[in-house]
Amino acid sequence: MTGPRYTPLIDSLPSTVPFVGPETQERRMGHPFAARLGANENGFGPSPRAIAAMAAAAGEVWKYGDPENHDLRKALAEKHDCDPANIVVGEGIDGLLGYLVRLVIAPGDRVVTSEGAYPTFNFHVAGYGGELHKVPYKGDHEDPDALIALAKQVGPKLIYIANPDNPMASAHPGETILRMVEQVPEGALLVLDEAYVDLAPEGTAPAIPADDPRVIRFRTFSKAHGMAGARVGYAIGAKPLIAAFDKIRNHFGMSRISQAGALASLQDKTWQAYMRRLIAASRDRIGEIAAENGLSALPSATNFVAIDCGRDGTFARAVLEELTGAGIFVRMPGVAPQDRCIRVSCGPEPEMEAFAAALPGALDRARARLG
């Protein structure tokens, strides 16, 4: 009696996960975090209208969700001034990135991204046997010129960029991304991850026609809309590419409650404006806390802030560990020199104050450990 015969690709994959969840850390520690500021969730929460819509939908959850996501796609098409056939809704950007990679990447196919960019995208590329080619960040920004230059060299099927960036919170103006689109080599597709663009300065989202076949854009309800746990993301792209998702996606994969919540949130424009102000104020507060401790906060176009701890990755990791021990959930970039920073999500005042209270001691103990 043996187990199943896995594919050679599956046998070759390591047993890694892109992120360890805060609940796992809490179970290891034996107590909950005092401040949950590590996953770029939005602790200000969803729109009250979205909460009401989701609560109302709970009693109707005996029905499968509409597999066409018709009403949500229609509303999104209006927002983005395109056709519903330009939009696919899925189980978060993570789920949609998985589908996209499956559509184009077979073993040995090449993909270009940045060293230190979104690991879940890399998880999917590796999971379909793709070959990752990476360029470094430039001045804490992803580097469009370097990405295009490497793409012209290696002939990838996908080129990934997040704008705004995660984990550094930096952003390029929309014009820079538009110029990048113009240079995408024949046969490649630009994967433009705009998870945080709702929170970025005016002009960060480029005016790309939905039917441009060189690019696919990803958006989410996880960040500005405060609905990470609902798992609603969408992609905007040329109609043939969007139609291709139907060949493979989990057609009945969307929660009906999440569909109702996303639609209600989209309609609550007052809340969205309010959220942008709350998050801007929280970014400022994180900057103040950093400054009070002699650290500098990097400019942020997102709902999180990278704080430069002023030394190397070993030191920043020690600060992070001390914060974790003090009940503050934060994360940090994975590669040098960005790993000199810790990454702190915006959140309500009590969590900000818990972070402010814990940081001085965490810095002291990190300095004491490392000299």
Next chain:
Amino acid sequence: MTGPRYTPLIDSLPSTVPFVGPETQERRMGHPFAARLGANENGFGPSPRAIAAMAAAAGEVWKYGDPENHDLRKALAEKHDCDPANIVVGEGIDGLLGYLVRLVIAPGDRVVTSEGAYPTFNFHVAGYGGELHKVPYKGDHEDPDALIALAKQVGPKLIYIANPDNPMASAHPGETILRMVEQVPEGALLVLDEAYVDLAPEGTAPAIPADDPRVIRFRTFSKAHGMAGARVGYAIGAKPLIAAFDKIRNHFGMSRISQAGALASLQDKTWQAYMRRLIAASRDRIGEIAAENGLSALPSATNFVAIDCGRDGTFARAVLEELTGAGIFVRMPGVAPQDRCIRVSCGPEPEMEAFAAALPGALDRARARLG
């Protein structure tokens, strides 16, 4: 400017979907169905405790769900008397079947199933390039002996059987499935879809040790628990196989609201017992309605009933079309001779009565059309 370069496999796939949703039909008709009895949803709805838990979780949906599904897996492990490491939770059985197929099926690999069995499983097999080999039903049951015999002949990596069966609602005793497990050829894995087993007679679920490497069992909150729209399924299998899902699954793919609802539903044993009684009564009512119209209902071990319309597939399809036109959403088996039936889901009295009111006219019009 061209689009992306898809994989050869993707280029070869047709643009089909396993099921057209009732909302799509409603949009085409221009009015909603009076009775939604086609997707084996459970119109009696979720446990009030689950509804309360989901409504309460709506305000907390700014947090990602626990990617380990720890609390739910712990509760499921207690229910099934196994280790949490024997259980993987995913986005419905559909999502988990997709992951399983991805783990084992590469282009050209073989899979054995029944002609007319669950089309979404076939969708996934085709989606990874697998080769489907099929046996016919025997007496409106899936045929374990024939499945094993074909498996011994073609050497598949997966053998699919649903017990109870969908679309016929028939079931084998657990002992029959146990004997089937004993005969699974080396190198094959039995995929035992038990979506409906909570509603089947005592003894239908076989006592398979969770660590048996020859079989993986699938369960869901979509049927007995009335939570189809929440997208919570799980699989029970040997620890190495369950661990393999972590190599590829969408770790943050589960809705936090759905996690909370499933856990609450699992704990509400009173509701589960009540649900079994409601569904048994509804099965009887569907049988009465069939008999009142001179038709016979097949025995059901599920929350739906196959009604033999007494003629061929063309006639049953005409009855179905006439029911649809009268506002009654039902479906039917896809292949002969099972396609002599229509498939009607159990549901509350108003929907049963709408079906009862519509069936005589639908039969008359179908007879008039076909003579």
